[in-house]
Amino acid sequence: MKPRSTLAQSLPRSGIREVMDLARQMDDVIVLVVGEPSFNTPGHIIDAAAKAAHEGTTKYTPNAGLPGIRSAVAERYTRKFGRQVTPGEVLVTAGAVNALAAIVAAIAEEGDEILIPDPGWPNYVSMIGLARSIPVRYPLRPENGYLPDIAEIEARITPRTKAIITNNPSNPTGAVFPEATVRSLVDLAGKHDLWLISDEVYEDLVFEGEHVPAARFDPERVISVSGVSKSYAMTGWRIGWAITNPDLVALCGKIQEALVSCPPAVSQAAAEAAVRGPQDAVEEMRVAYERRRDLVREILEPVGLLPTIPAGAFYAMVDLRGAGIASRDLSRMLLEEERVAVAPGSTFGDVAEGMIRVSLATADDDLAEGCRRIVSFADRHGALPMAQAVTVGNRA
Numbered sequence: 585m586k587p588r589s590t591l592a593q594s595l596p597r598s599g600i601r602e603v604m605d606l607a608r609q610m611d612d613v614i615v616l617v618v619g620e621p622s623f624n625t626p627g628h629i630i631d632a633a634a635k636a637a638h639e640g641t642t643k644y645t646p647n648a649g650l651p652g653i654r655s656a657v658a659e660r661y662t663r664k665f666g667r668q669v670t671p672g673e674v675l676v677t678a679g680a681v682n683a684l685a686a687i688v689a690a691i692a693e694e695g696d697e698i699l700i701p702d703p704g705w706p707n708y709v710s711m712i713g714l715a716r717s718i719p720v721r722y723p724l725r726p727e728n729g730y731l732p733d734i735a736e737i738e739a740r741i742t743p744r745t746k747a748i749i750t751n752n753p754s755n756p757t758g759a760v761f762p763e764a765t766v767r768s769l770v771d772l773a774g775k776h777d778l779w780l781i782s783d784e785v786y787e788d789l790v791f792e793g794e795h796v797p798a799a800r801f802d803p804e805r806v807i808s809v810s811g812v813s814k815s816y817a818m819t820g821w822r823i824g825w826a827i828t829n830p831d832l833v834a835l836c837g838k839i840q841e842a843l844v845s846c847p848p849a850v851s852q853a854a855a856e857a858a859v860r861g862p863q864d865a866v867e868e869m870r871v872a873y874e875r876r877r878d879l880v881r882e883i884l885e886p887v888g889l890l891p892t893i894p895a896g897a898f899y900a901m902v903d904l905r906g907a908g909i910a911s912r913d914l915s916r917m918l919l920e921e922e923r924v925a926v927a928p929g930s931t932f933g934d935v936a937e938g939m940i941r942v943s944l945a946t947a948d949d950d951l952a953e954g955c956r957r958i959v960s961f962a963d964r965h966g967a968l969p970m971a972q973a974v975t976v977g978n979r980a
């Protein structure tokens with residue numbers, strides 16, 4: 585047999601999947617590892633999807649999506665960006681991951697560099713690798729509230745740099761960037777004539793301050809990416825989108841032709857109902873995540889394990905660096921010794937080595953018990969500093 589692709593084989597395996605595989609073989613594990621909402625999709629969205637399916641929305645659609653969802657998304661961002669967004673600027677995709685991957689493939693040549701956050705969502709590395717481009721990490725440091733340092737990003741820009749990816753609110757840190765930071769990122773991209781790919785999938789999940797869309801400051805340069813997965817508890821429906829100029833939308837459509845043809849038709853109808861319909865469920869879920877954030881904070885902050893308080897998304901980075909144990913071993917040991925499944929920090933990049941990520945998308949009681957077990961683990965392994973916590977982002 586001819587050998588398999590070296591590129592495909594070199595793509596990193598997610599440290600999260602490793603933990604899940606181990607956890608599945610054990611009983612009584614508290615699972616704080618998954619990055620998806622713990623709620624069901626609101627009923628009115630499911631009803632709209634069923635109706636659409638009965639009425640025949642079950643066929644291929646245009647590559648960039650059906651007119652209904654494209655105009656619903658355009659209206660949503662007309663309000664958010666404070667300018668007229670047209671349906672021609674909207675690319676509807678099979679989840680935000682598909683929007684990001686299509687865009688990377690549409691803008692990057694082989695060997696181009698794309699700047700990504702460290703810690704950051706691991707999928708950026710693989711999608712950039714698949715486009716035969718090079719991911720270059722810029723640090724988001726805990727001592728800086730996990731906010732980007734513009735000088736540190738600039739120091740990594742070379743003639744091969746094509747784009748900067750930012751993620752606000754952030755997975756895994758929960759940081760929400762203040763307006764000044766968002767502006768500086770857009771300015772930096774402008775200064776070096778780079779694309780700014782702004783991953784804003786957690787835009788509706790903010791507990792402190794407000795989410796500032798980067799596209800407000802440069803509609804040409806900023807490619808905004810989001811979707812229904814996180815805001816509406818719709819991860820399995822697979823609908824995301826990108827907002828950019830119509831030429832790039834058309835180019836991405838060609839890439840979609842090779843990858844998925846189009847996003848799933850019935851899911852597009854569901855997403856349209858989500859975007860156009862009542863937004864109460866979004867707020868209810870946001871409040872639940874905030875309550876859980878507070879719960880985690882009550883347990884972890886006083887013992888110094890939460891150096892930064894998440895201001896958005898649904899994750900908390902727990903700092904176990906005091907134990908001097910590598911993240912992957914920490915996750916394995918927590919599973920074996922405490923029956924708690926968490927994501928290893930190092931899967932998000934080097935900066936989070938020695939840390940773990942806890943997901944807030946878990947029932948309150950399990951989350952509290954899981955955190956108490958993490959504290960006993962930290963105590964046993966000498967990882968209990970008594971540092972003071974600061975709120976992530978919006979600090980000054």
Ligand SMILES: Cc1ncc(COP(=O)(O)O)c(C=O)c1O
Pocket residue numbers: 619678679680681682705751754755783785810811812813819823824
């Ligand atoms: C930062 C970030 N971006 C994008 C996505 C992709 O979301 P989806 O493809 O479900 O829309 C995720 C999912 O976990 C994420 O955490």
